[in-house]
Amino acid sequence: MARSAARGTPLGQSPDPRVAVSMTVNGERVEREVSPRMLLSDFIRHELRLTGTHVGCEHGVCGCCTVIIDGKAGRSCLAFAVQADGASIRTIESVADADGTLHPVQQAFRECHGLQCGYCTPGFVMSIVDYLEDTPDPDLSEDAIREVLSGNLCRCTGYKNIVAAFRRSAELMRGAR
Amino acid sequence: MKPALFAYAAPQSVEEALEILASDEMARPLAGGQSLIPTMNFRIAAPSTLVDLRRIGALNAHAVEGDVIRVGAMTRQRNLERDGAVQRANPLIAEVLGNIAHIVIRNRGTVGGSIAHADAAAELPCMLVATGGSVVARRAGGERTIAAEDFFHFHMTTALEVGELLTEVRIPALPPRTGYAFQEVARRHGDYALAGVCALVTLKDGVCTAVSLAACGVASKPTRLAEAESALLGAPPEGEALARASDAAREYATAADDRQASADYRRDLASALVRRTVTKAAERARERA
Numbered sequence: 001m002a003r004s005a006a007r008g009t010p011l012g013q014s015p016d017p018r019v020a021v022s023m024t025v026n027g028e029r030v031e032r033e034v035s036p037r038m039l040l041s042d043f044i045r046h047e048l049r050l051t052g053t054h055v056g057c058e059h060g061v062c063g064c065c066t067v068i069i070d071g072k073a074g075r076s077c078l079a080f081a082v083q084a085d086g087a088s089i090r091t092i093e094s095v096a097d098a099d100g101t102l103h104p105v106q107q108a109f110r111e112c113h114g115l116q117c118g119y120c121t122p123g124f125v126m127s128i129v130d131y132l133e134d135t136p137d138p139d140l141s142e143d144a145i146r147e148v149l150s151g152n153l154c155r156c157t158g159y160k161n162i163v164a165a166f167r168r169s170a171e172l173m174r175g176a177r
Numbered sequence: 178m179k180p181a182l183f184a185y186a187a188p189q190s191v192e193e194a195l196e197i198l199a200s201d202e203m204a205r206p207l208a209g210g211q212s213l214i215p216t217m218n219f220r221i222a223a224p225s226t227l228v229d230l231r232r233i234g235a236l237n238a239h240a241v242e243g244d245v246i247r248v249g250a251m252t253r254q255r256n257l258e259r260d261g262a263v264q265r266a267n268p269l270i271a272e273v274l275g276n277i278a279h280i281v282i283r284n285r286g287t288v289g290g291s292i293a294h295a296d297a298a299a300e301l302p303c304m305l306v307a308t309g310g311s312v313v314a315r316r317a318g319g320e321r322t323i324a325a326e327d328f329f330h331f332h333m334t335t336a337l338e339v340g341e342l343l344t345e346v347r348i349p350a351l352p353p354r355t356g357y358a359f360q361e362v363a364r365r366h367g368d369y370a371l372a373g374v375c376a377l378v379t380l381k382d383g384v385c386t387a388v389s390l391a392a393c394g395v396a397s398k399p400t401r402l403a404e405a406e407s408a409l410l411g412a413p414p415e416g417e418a419l420a421r422a423s424d425a426a427r428e429y430a431t432a433a434d435d436r437q438a439s440a441d442y443r444r445d446l447a448s449a450l451v452r453r454t455v456t457k458a459a460e461r462a463r464e465r466a
Contacts, residue, residue, distance in 0.1 A: 019185055036185030036227065039218075058178065059215035060282065072255070072284040078214045079285070082185050083207070083229060127281055150366045151279025 021085040025050070026094035034081045041065040043081035044091060052092035052122050056153070063152030066123040067091050073130035092122035095129060104172035105129050105165075114165030116156035124152045128166055132173050140167050180217035187229040191236070191344060194228050195317050199340035206230055206342055208251055208290030211282050236289070236344060241266045248346040250289025254301075255280065257288055266350040269357035273304040273375065276359065278367045293343045295398070297332045297432075298369040303393035304359065305348065306401055307375035313345040320344070329398040355379040355387070356462030358454040361394070362446050364437060370394040371438045372430065372446035374402075376454035378414055380462040385409045390422075390451060395430035395443050402426050405451055414459035419452060426451040 016035035023030060025048060032047050044053045044067065056062035058077045065076040068090040095103040102110065105128050115121045131148050132138065138148075145166045146159075154162060188194045198204050203225035207213060216222040230236055236251035241262045248257060257263055258274040277283055277291070277300050291301040292312060305312075305325040312323050314337055328336050337343060351357060361373030372394045379387035388409045390402040404425035412418035427444040434440050 016182055017184060036183060037180045039179070039214075042179075059218050060211060060278075063279075063281065066281055069285075072253075073281045074285045075211075075281060077218070078211055078282075080185075080210070080214070080227075082187070083210070083231060085187070131280065147366075148280060151281045 019082050019085075021081055023084050023086060024088040026089070026091060032081075036080060036082050038081045039077050040067070040069075040079040040081050040084050040089075041076035043084075044076055044089070047081075050091050050093050054119055054122055056119070056123075061153065062120070062123070063127060064120050064123040066126040066152070068126060068130050071130075073127050090126075092125060095125060103129065104176055105132070105169040108165045108168035108172055109162075112161050112165040112168050114158065114162045116154075116158050120152060120154045120156075124149070124154070124162060127152055128169055132170055136174070136177070138170055140170060178218050178220060180214075181220055181223040183217075183224055184226040185229065186226060187232050189232050191233055191315060191342065192317070194230060194233065195315060195340065195342055197226065197228050198342060199317055201226055202339045204228055206293070208293070209253065209285045209287040210290075211278070211286035212290065212294045212296065239263070239288075241350070244350045244352075246270070246348045246350060248288045248348065250287065250293070250342075250344050250346065252288045254283040254286045254288060254291070258283065267308070267348060267357075269304065269308070269351060269359060269375070269377070270348060272357070273300050273359045276300050276361055276370070276373070282367075288346050289343050292328075292346055293335065293337065295329050295333050295335045296369065297329075297396065297398050298371075298373070298394035299399075300359065300361065300370065300373060300393060302329055303373055303375050303391050303399040305346065306399045307377060307389050307391035308349050309389065310346065310348045312343050313347070314341045315344045316341045322347075325399075326401065331397050334398075351377075352379060352387070354381060354462060354466055356458035356460065356465065358457035358461065360450055360454050360457070362450065372443050372450055374426070374447065374450035374454045376451070376458040378409070378455055378458040378462050380414070380459060380466065383413050384411060385414050385418075385459075386411075388414075388422075388455075390426070390455070392426065392429060392447055392450070395432050395447050397431070400429050402429050402447075402451065404428065409455065414455050419455055422455065423448045423452040 018033040054064040056064035060078045205224035207227040207229045236249045239248040359375045361370035377389040388406040405422040408422040426447040430444040430447040
């Protein structure tokens with residue numbers, strides 16, 4: 001119905017309907033008009049220019065685009081921006097303090113050398129921040145940590161240090177409480 | 178890739194959603210989007226309109242009521258997994274949910290979405306068939322309850338008709354003297370299962386008085402392993418009876434060779450998983466007795 005109507009659109013003009021969305025991103029209110037098919041990941045990167053959220057596979061496998069949506073980590077490539085209307089979003093840009101002081105999870109990645117090229121890192125950090133905020137006394141066995149990290153891929157194959165960074169993150173966050 | 182163009186609606190009520198769905202047979206409900214959005218990103222699916230159910234509060238509730246767990250279609254998988262009352266009523270549910278993808282996916286993925294999507298390799302449809310659960314489908318002016326065994330027809334094909342919306346999933350509580358187990362084999366942690374088996378075993382005096390077995394990933398829909406069940410009925414869940422059940426499961430693995438596994442390998446998996454899950458379920462049945 002919508003698509004057949006759109007086929008008559010003159011060249012050079014977007015046939016996409018526009019939907020008004022407003023949400024809070026990293027504590028700031030943003031309002032835009034977007035196409036319903038705009039992925040939340042593209043909204044964050046292209047509309048808001050917050051390019052710390054990376055896009056790897058665009059079908060939910062790699063975890064690079066993980067952000068926190070209404071207090072729960074989620075894939076921003078598996079959500080449309082319109083679905084986030086009214087939501088509160090946190091991206092990697094909000095994780096360190098304004099003065100540059102690293103979040104304990106970022107600090108742990110630094111100390112443990114939990115990254116190499118860094119492409120997957122924002123996704124790992126957001127998944128771990130969400131998990132540890134939700135689970136202050138996590139099971140720190142190798143298996144349990146790998147279970148939590150299983151939704152994020154690192155193609156530099158640096159998992160050993162990422163597991164160490166998870167353990168260190170939990171320590172640092174416990175210390176900070 | 179990016180999805181094809183579609184129109185978007187986010188109604189506040191089931192009635193409003195039904196009206197849109199009934200007016201356009203290419204419209205699709207959007208629940209958690211964890212299966213639908215990737216298929217749209219690949220342009221395998223191209224609905225004309227997405228009817229986003231997120232504003233319909235009535236669909237986002239669940240409760241244990243007597244011997245049934247009523248789960249609103251929009252209940253997030255992770256919420257159900259972590260609910261203590263649900264765990265007590267039927268611990269199988271959390272075990273099954275723990276096998277679905279990853280925590281971050283389960284944070285957004287919904288129970289109703291997974292069941293309506295009806296991937297033949299998916300865990301929740303298999304569990305619903307094994308437990309003898311059902312779904313509630315609403316349409317303008319009415320609703321019907323569909324038993325799990327009648328609901329799943331084929332890969333991504335269900336008994337839902339145009340204009341019908343799955344609003345609730347009903348999962349029976351774990352019966353007394355019954356043990357449970359779900360196990361799957363996947364190439365990578367979190368992938369869809371090459372094969373998975375869900376087992377419920379009820380024991381009395383060491384003998385199986387009820388057995389329910391269902392498999393996912395091995396056929397065109399989640400499948401009850403009836404022959405394997407009858408091999409165990411009236412017998413202890415071990416030795417010769419278990420060997421016969423495990424062997425009978427092979428016949429149900431009808432999926433053809435694909436990139437991930439050969440048909441033979443899937444038959445072996447179905448067989449091995451029946452042995453493992455029945456053993457585990459029987460062990461738990463004894464612990465509960």
